[in-house]
Amino acid sequence: xxxxxxxxxxxxxxxxxxxxxxxxxxxxxxxxxxxxxxxxxxxxxxxxxxxxxxxxxxxxxxxxxxxxxxxxxxxxxxxxxxxxxxxxxxxxxxxxxxxxxxxxxxxxxxxxxxxx
Amino acid sequence: xxxxxxxxxxxxxxxxxxxxxxxxxxxxxxxxxxxxxxxxxxxxxxxxxxxxxxxxxxxxxxxxxxxxxxxxxxxxxxxxxxxxxxxxxxxxxxxxxxxxxxxxxxxxxxxxxxxxxx
Numbered sequence: 001x002x003x004x005x006x007x008x009x010x011x012x013x014x015x016x017x018x019x020x021x022x023x024x025x026x027x028x029x030x031x032x033x034x035x036x037x038x039x040x041x042x043x044x045x046x047x048x049x050x051x052x053x054x055x056x057x058x059x060x061x062x063x064x065x066x067x068x069x070x071x072x073x074x075x076x077x078x079x080x081x082x083x084x085x086x087x088x089x090x091x092x093x094x095x096x097x098x099x100x101x102x103x104x105x106x107x108x109x110x111x112x113x114x115x116x
Numbered sequence: 117x118x119x120x121x122x123x124x125x126x127x128x129x130x131x132x133x134x135x136x137x138x139x140x141x142x143x144x145x146x147x148x149x150x151x152x153x154x155x156x157x158x159x160x161x162x163x164x165x166x167x168x169x170x171x172x173x174x175x176x177x178x179x180x181x182x183x184x185x186x187x188x189x190x191x192x193x194x195x196x197x198x199x200x201x202x203x204x205x206x207x208x209x210x211x212x213x214x215x216x217x218x219x220x221x222x223x224x225x226x227x228x229x230x231x232x233x234x
Contacts, residue, residue, distance in 0.1 A: 043120070043207050043225030044159075089159070 008087060010111045019077040021110045023090035028071060030092035035064060035075045038109070039086045047075070047088075077112075085114045122208050122226035129198050129233050137193045137229045139208030148191045149223060150183055151207040159207065165191065198233045205230050 013019045025033070031052040036044035050057045050064045050073075057064050063076040073090050087109040121140040129135045141148050153159040163183045180196040189210075195202055209223040 041227065043209070043227050045225070046223075 008109050008111045010113060012113045012115060013080045015082060015114055015116050016079055019075075019080045019084070019112055021075045021077075021088045021112065023073040023075075023110075025071050025073060025090070025092040027092060028068075032092070033064070033066065033073055034091050035062075035073075036089045036091065037084075037086045038089065044089060080112075080114050082114045082116055085112055087111050120208055120210055120224050120226035122206075122229050124229060125227070127229055127231045129231065131200060131233050132197055135195050135198055135231065137195075137206050137208075137231070139191045139193070139210075139226055141189045141191065141208065141210035142224060143189050145189070145210035145212055145224075147211045147223075148183070148185065149209045149211075150181075150191070150193045151209065153205040153207055153228070162193070162206075195231075198231075200233045203231055203233045 011019060011021060023035075032049065033052075034049045035047045037047050038044045048057060048059045048062050048064050050066050052066065052068060055066050055068075061078045063078075065074045065076070067073075075088060075090070077084055088111075089109045120142060123138045123140075127135060127137065139148065139150070148165050150162045151159045152162055162181045165183055165185050180198075182194050182196075184192045184194065186192065191208060193206060193208070205228040207225050207228045209225045211223040
């Protein structure tokens with residue numbers, strides 16, 4: 001499979017512990033954010049999204065926190081499991097294209113390693 | 117099919133040659149995106165196309181990169197005169213709606229094509 005995570009920041013977590021993955025975004029006008037999970041050899045998978053009129057959103061075992069003041073996003077995974085091992089990306093306004101073509105960039109990602 | 121499918125999974129091309137990468141998206145999805153993912157450098161969108169009411173709008177091609185959409189659920193990314201810097205994983209994604217307005221929907225990604233230019 002693909003080795004997407006070779007040069008990425010890595011977070012190692014013991015199975016059962018909580019994980020926190022952080023992301024800084026650049027555009028203060030961004031109003032929509034998505035967290036993606038990418039396992040080796042696969043494309044990114046949607047995990048959870050949040051709009052800028054919220055500062056917290058919860059899903060199943062995941063919580064996204066948004067701090068617009070410092071342009072910071074975090075993903076919290078409760079009771080981390082081996083299946084959570086993957087690269088996690090945040091994306092701002094990922095599919096919003098206004099008028100003409102707009103270049104959209106995902107973050108480089110963080111590799112989460114779960115230690116059994 | 118159930119998801120987005122890309123072919124080939126791996127492609128080796130000689131520098132200077134043209135390549136074409138295929139994406140079969142989810143039936144009924146309106147918008148197709150092509151991304152380039154480089155190891156340790158994140159992903160960037162290359163082009164997109166929106167198809168509704170049998171009209172196709174393709175994103176402005178970026179230099180040597182262009183996308184064609186011969187059928188509503190099929191897209192081909194063409195890279196002309198490949199360079200070594202084009203070596204990357206190319207991801208295709210499709211979404212049910214176009215990403216403007218109040219409602220935005222998630223996109224579904226294929227597994228990618230790894231292009232190596234030698």
